[in-house]
Amino acid sequence: MSAPHATPNAIRFADRLSQVETSAIRELFKLLGQPGIISLAGGFPDAALFDVEGIRAASERALSTDPAAALQYGATEGYQPLREQLAALMAGKGVQGLAPEQLIVTTGSQQALDLIGKTLISPGDKVIVEGPTFLATIQCFRLYGAQLITAPIDADGVDVQRLEALIAEHRPKFVYLVPSFGNPSGALLSLERRRRVLELALRTQTPIVEDDPYGDLYFGAAPPPSLLALSAEVAGSRDWLLHCGSLSKVLSPGLRIGWLVAPPELLAKAVMCKQFSDAHTSTFAQATAAQYLQGGRLAAALARVRVVYAERAQALGAALRSELGAAIDFVQPQGGLFIWARLTGAGGACADGQALAQRAVQQGVAFVPGRPFYACDPDLATLRLSFATVDAERIREGVARLARALKAGWEAGRK
Amino acid sequence: MSAPHATPNAIRFADRLSQVETSAIRELFKLLGQPGIISLAGGFPDAALFDVEGIRAASERALSTDPAAALQYGATEGYQPLREQLAALMAGKGVQGLAPEQLIVTTGSQQALDLIGKTLISPGDKVIVEGPTFLATIQCFRLYGAQLITAPIDADGVDVQRLEALIAEHRPKFVYLVPSFGNPSGALLSLERRRRVLELALRTQTPIVEDDPYGDLYFGAAPPPSLLALSAEVAGSRDWLLHCGSLSKVLSPGLRIGWLVAPPELLAKAVMCKQFSDAHTSTFAQATAAQYLQGGRLAAALARVRVVYAERAQALGAALRSELGAAIDFVQPQGGLFIWARLTGAGGACADGQALAQRAVQQGVAFVPGRPFYACDPDLATLRLSFATVDAERIREGVARLARALKAGWEAGRK
Numbered sequence: 001m002s003a004p005h006a007t008p009n010a011i012r013f014a015d016r017l018s019q020v021e022t023s024a025i026r027e028l029f030k031l032l033g034q035p036g037i038i039s040l041a042g043g044f045p046d047a048a049l050f051d052v053e054g055i056r057a058a059s060e061r062a063l064s065t066d067p068a069a070a071l072q073y074g075a076t077e078g079y080q081p082l083r084e085q086l087a088a089l090m091a092g093k094g095v096q097g098l099a100p101e102q103l104i105v106t107t108g109s110q111q112a113l114d115l116i117g118k119t120l121i122s123p124g125d126k127v128i129v130e131g132p133t134f135l136a137t138i139q140c141f142r143l144y145g146a147q148l149i150t151a152p153i154d155a156d157g158v159d160v161q162r163l164e165a166l167i168a169e170h171r172p173k174f175v176y177l178v179p180s181f182g183n184p185s186g187a188l189l190s191l192e193r194r195r196r197v198l199e200l201a202l203r204t205q206t207p208i209v210e211d212d213p214y215g216d217l218y219f220g221a222a223p224p225p226s227l228l229a230l231s232a233e234v235a236g237s238r239d240w241l242l243h244c245g246s247l248s249k250v251l252s253p254g255l256r257i258g259w260l261v262a263p264p265e266l267l268a269k270a271v272m273c274k275q276f277s278d279a280h281t282s283t284f285a286q287a288t289a290a291q292y293l294q295g296g297r298l299a300a301a302l303a304r305v306r307v308v309y310a311e312r313a314q315a316l317g318a319a320l321r322s323e324l325g326a327a328i329d330f331v332q333p334q335g336g337l338f339i340w341a342r343l344t345g346a347g348g349a350c351a352d353g354q355a356l357a358q359r360a361v362q363q364g365v366a367f368v369p370g371r372p373f374y375a376c377d378p379d380l381a382t383l384r385l386s387f388a389t390v391d392a393e394r395i396r397e398g399v400a401r402l403a404r405a406l407k408a409g410w411e412a413g414r415k
Numbered sequence: 416m417s418a419p420h421a422t423p424n425a426i427r428f429a430d431r432l433s434q435v436e437t438s439a440i441r442e443l444f445k446l447l448g449q450p451g452i453i454s455l456a457g458g459f460p461d462a463a464l465f466d467v468e469g470i471r472a473a474s475e476r477a478l479s480t481d482p483a484a485a486l487q488y489g490a491t492e493g494y495q496p497l498r499e500q501l502a503a504l505m506a507g508k509g510v511q512g513l514a515p516e517q518l519i520v521t522t523g524s525q526q527a528l529d530l531i532g533k534t535l536i537s538p539g540d541k542v543i544v545e546g547p548t549f550l551a552t553i554q555c556f557r558l559y560g561a562q563l564i565t566a567p568i569d570a571d572g573v574d575v576q577r578l579e580a581l582i583a584e585h586r587p588k589f590v591y592l593v594p595s596f597g598n599p600s601g602a603l604l605s606l607e608r609r610r611r612v613l614e615l616a617l618r619t620q621t622p623i624v625e626d627d628p629y630g631d632l633y634f635g636a637a638p639p640p641s642l643l644a645l646s647a648e649v650a651g652s653r654d655w656l657l658h659c660g661s662l663s664k665v666l667s668p669g670l671r672i673g674w675l676v677a678p679p680e681l682l683a684k685a686v687m688c689k690q691f692s693d694a695h696t697s698t699f700a701q702a703t704a705a706q707y708l709q710g711g712r713l714a715a716a717l718a719r720v721r722v723v724y725a726e727r728a729q730a731l732g733a734a735l736r737s738e739l740g741a742a743i744d745f746v747q748p749q750g751g752l753f754i755w756a757r758l759t760g761a762g763g764a765c766a767d768g769q770a771l772a773q774r775a776v777q778q779g780v781a782f783v784p785g786r787p788f789y790a791c792d793p794d795l796a797t798l799r800l801s802f803a804t805v806d807a808e809r810i811r812e813g814v815a816r817l818a819r820a821l822k823a824g825w826e827a828g829r830k
Contacts, residue, residue: 011622011655011681012588014559015537020687047483055486056478059699063471068462071470071667107522107671107693114692118558122430140691143533144429173427207426240426252486254698256522266426272435276555277529277692278522283669284474285697 016123019142034361038398040316040385041366043183043337045249047389049308051301054292055252061295062287070287076275078105078259079283082290086245086259089293093215094229102261104271107281109213109246109258113137114277115270116174116209116242116260117144125173128166130158132340132373132382134183134211137176148375151175155331157182157189160196167204174207174242180215180223181336184373184384188334191224198231201240207266213246213258216302218335219310228261239263247289249337250302255285309337315392316385319399327406337388340370343381349406353383359408365401431538434557449776453813455731455800456781458598458752460664462804464723466716469707470667476710477702485702491690493520493674494701500708501660501674508630509644517676519686522696524628524661524673528552529692530685531589531624531657531675532559540588543581545573547755547788547797549598549626552591561588563790570746572597572604575611582619589622589657595630595638596751599788599799603749606639613646616655622681628661628673631717633750634725643676654678662704664752665717670700724752730807731800734814742821752803755785758796764821768798774823780816 062070069079077083083100090098106112113136121127123145129137131150138148149170151163157179167175177197179189189197201208210227224230231238243261251257260270274280292298316339317332327349330341345351350359353369360366370382387395477485484494492498498515505513521527528551536542538560544552546565553563564585566578572594582590592612594604604612616623625642639645646653658676666672675685689695707713731754732747742764745756760766765774768784775781785797802810 010620011535011678013681013684014533014535014540017534017684017687020691044488047487050482050486052478052482052486055699056475059474059478060471063467063474067465067467069669071465071467071669072462073459073663073668107697110691111693118429119432120426120429125429136691136694143688143691205425248488252699253488253694254484254486254702256693256695256697256699263426266428269428269432272432273558276435276525276551276558278526278671279551279668280671282522282671282697282700284470284667284671284703285699287669288699 016143016145019145020139037361037364037366038390038394038401039366040387040390040395040398041368042386042389045253045305045337045388046308049305050252051297054295054297054301055288058291058295059288061291062284065291066287070284072283074280074283074286076271076280078281079286079290081294082257082286085290085293090228090245090261094225096229096232098261102264102267103259104267104274105281105286106258106260106274107278108248108253108256109211109244110136110140111274111277112244112258112260113140113211115273117141117146118273118277119266119269120173120207121146126170128163128170128172128175129375130177130182130185131375131377132184132370133176133375134178135372137211138375141176146173150375150377153185153187155187157187157193158197160193160200163197164200164204167200167206172206174209176209176211178211178214179227180212181217181333183214183336184338184368184370185340186331186333186336186338187340188223194224194227194230195234198227198234198237198241202234202237205240207240207242209242209244211244213244213249214336216250217306217309217337219306219313220334223335242266250305251289251292251298255289256281257285257289309388312387312390312392312395313339315395316387316399319396323399323403324406337386339385339387341383341385342379343383345381351381353380356383356405360402360405363401363405363408365398365405367402431558431560434560435554452776452779452781453805453809453816454781455802455805455810455813456783457801457804460668460720460752460803461723464720465667466712469710469712469716470703473706473710474703476706477699480706481702485699487698489695489698489701491686491695493518493696494698494705496709497672497701497705500705504708505643505660505676509640511644511647513676517679517682518674519682519689520696520701521673521675521689522693523663523668523671524626524659525551525555526689526692527659527673527675528555528626530688532556532561533688533692534681534684535588535622536561541585543578543585543587543590544790545592545597545600546790546792547599547785548591548790549593550787552626553790556591565790565792566590568600568602570602572602572608573612575608575615578612579615579619582615582621587621589624591624591626593626593629594642595627596632596748598629598751599753599783599785600755601746601748601751601753602755603638609639609642609645610649613642613649613652613656617649617652620655622655622657624657624659626659628659628664629751631665632721632724632752634721634728635749638750657681665720666704666707666713670704671696672700672704724803727802727805727807727810728754730810731802731814734811738814738818739821752801754800754802756798756800757794758798760796766796768795771798771820775817775820778816778820778823780813780820782817
């Protein structure tokens with residue numbers, strides 16, 4: 001071929017792809033295949049805790065009760081019996097007056113985020129997220145051209161005073177928050193701050209997206225009510241509230257069942273976008289989830305899961321304190337799957353999360369450095385450690401290896 | 416509230432939403448709830464033909480063989496055993512040398528279209544589609560800002576000479592074709608034209624998207640090989656080919672299992688986009704589909720389905736000819752779910768598809784007027800009639816009602 005344009009692979013891609021890069025986490029995950037490695041890097045629930053028998057029976061009922069509904073095309077809004085079950089689930093968590101028609105089923109809550117991006121973000125629009133926040137949210141919104149602004153957080157969640165100042169300065173399209181046990185921060189937005197966030201949304205007419213996949217995974221007392229539940233106390237605030245729910249962390253990620261609650265006009269536009277994204281979420285998975293929820297096994301399954309994660313969180317926190325001492329700083333989480341920690345550099349120890357992550361893999365333990373969880377201004381000393389899929393004994397061994405990696409880092413630093 | 420901005424529902428939506436409108440089909444579908452109506456309007460396969468027992472057994476095996484894989488998070492690219500089964504399925508249809516890694520699993524082929532749009536279309540980019548083409552493709556690509564150009568078709572598929580001229584004139588980002596039994600046209604791209612399309616893609620360096628959900632639903636002889644299969648004969652053409660497959664029409668739409676074959680660089684970018692769209696397709700549905708395909712029941716299930724659809728297509732064609740005679744013109748389809756017809760206006764009869772659709776509902780029969788299937792320059796005399804979900808006797812009754820609607824329209828026109 002001598003034609004000047006005959007180079008293959010000259011496909012021209014969309015401009016939006018230049019907004020994102022391949023995840024640093026993905027590169028790290030490739031190393032995890034090494035035999036014997038203890039992974040505190042995952043973001044997964046523990047598959048050993050899934051209620052397989054309950055899901056099997058639910059699937060069986062879905063196919064025997066109404067096979068056509070479970071296998072045929074379905075409404076883009078979602079399978080009506082599942083919408084009813086999800087509305088009832090939300091009612092049980094204090095959300096008053098939520099009709100099934102006020103939520104749509106999404107293909108995991110990741111799709112709810114995607115539909116929010118598609119529905120609301122024009123290229124160049126500003127969106128405020130927490131720093132740090134969920135990695136896939138950052139990339140998802142950037143693909144729609146969002147310019148992300150980060151609001152700082154502490155163990156009580158987002159700093160509402162700073163958030164208010166950022167809203168005034170940037171007039172964002174919306175604000176994205178994970179109020180309960182966020183990934184990676186594990187932070188829990190206090191009741192008082194929740195009320196202030198709702199008032200702020202109403203006063204500044206700023207939509208708030210509440211992403212709540214972890215709220216049910218608490219270890220002691222239940223967290224404060226969700227923003228959606230609390231919105232009943234702040235008249236008019238629900239007009240500015242979007243809420244993303246998920247069965248991934250409490251039942252099974254593989255079903256890919258999430259949902260989105262939003263004001264009617266926004267929900268209608270999200271449905272239109274979903275129609276052209278995937279037509280509808282698997283009716284087979286939806287009918288199975290509906291049968292499962294109707295069967296009433298979720299509460300008991302959740303109670304079992306909470307006990308296990310609480311024990312593992314405790315084991316990880318204790319091991320970090322005893323093995324790493326002053327070299328690491330963190331707040332013991334009250335729920336979720338993660339400990340978010342910061343290397344202090346005390347005694348000249350390594351204070352670079354990325355450098356430590358590489359050395360840790362050499363010692364046979366993995367975690368995720370904090371950097372990719374920041375949309376901007378990363379704190380390079382941070383790290384995310386998951387306790388969800390490793391038993392207490394292996395957690396202790398993993399942290400011992402981490403201490404060796406930190407020591408190796410320290411000694412390498414002295415040379 | 417006296418603040419000037421206190422009007423609720425002042426959420427500002429993304430500019431891209433102004434590109435699309437609520438589907439005309441949706442409005443029509445709201446009328447279909449009327450009791451006794453015979454619907455030739457659907458785009459669905461017949462749920463009565465689903466292999467429920469086969470799917471139930473496959474689901475059971477998926478949960479007993481490897482429950483963690485079926486219920487846990489999975490790779491964005493797809494569940495590896497399903498990718499292997501799909502590659503084998505394609506090999507059985509003459510696609511040579513397709514490794515499982517050269518395809519990704521999507522949430523229905525609708526998501527493959529969405530990922531193609533997200534990966535390739537920048538606002539203002541031109542894309543060529545057939546006129547008429549799949550409605551959800553039009554809206555999907557428009558949401559990414561595409562400017563759509565239509566290439567004319569006849570019963571042998573797209574007019575390649577006109578397509579070549581349009582490519583030269585518009586330099587489109589890509590061309591979207593449904594070569595076999597397209598929705599709504601039912602047209603079948605001839606072997607000779609398929610070869611010319613591949614040569615054209617290579618010569619003009621224009622990516623071609625082949626959407627092939629219906630190719631297996633043939634009534635007599637199998638259609639010519641897919642563009643993907645034929646690409647082996649036109650060296651280098653596979654570098655310019657994207658192929659969307661689906662289990663929706665041959666197994667079950669409710670599983671939401673589609674796939675995308677594309678050149679490596681494009682596939683990698685589509686995976687990145689999918690990661691932030693829905694993370695991955697339901698592993699529960701994927702593992703079930705993998706078990707089903709491995710079980711080897713698809714060929715027999717397809718053979719049964721083909722016989723039924725062939726009989727119904729025959730019944731619909733014969734009834735249209737005998738009841739509507741010269742007032743309607745169509746080519747009897749050789750596969751798929753649809754007859755695409757044109758009102759001739761012979762004898763002064765109604766020649767407006769939209770007007771006839773409304774009168775038809777009054778007579779107790781529904782179909783979809785052709786207008787929304789055109790991205791531009793609609794032929795208002797066209798209509799789409801589905802024979803998939805109605806038995807032969809009801810088809811004949813439906814067409815008798817359609818004849819009465821046409822007569823009513825004719826008489827109304829004479830008044």
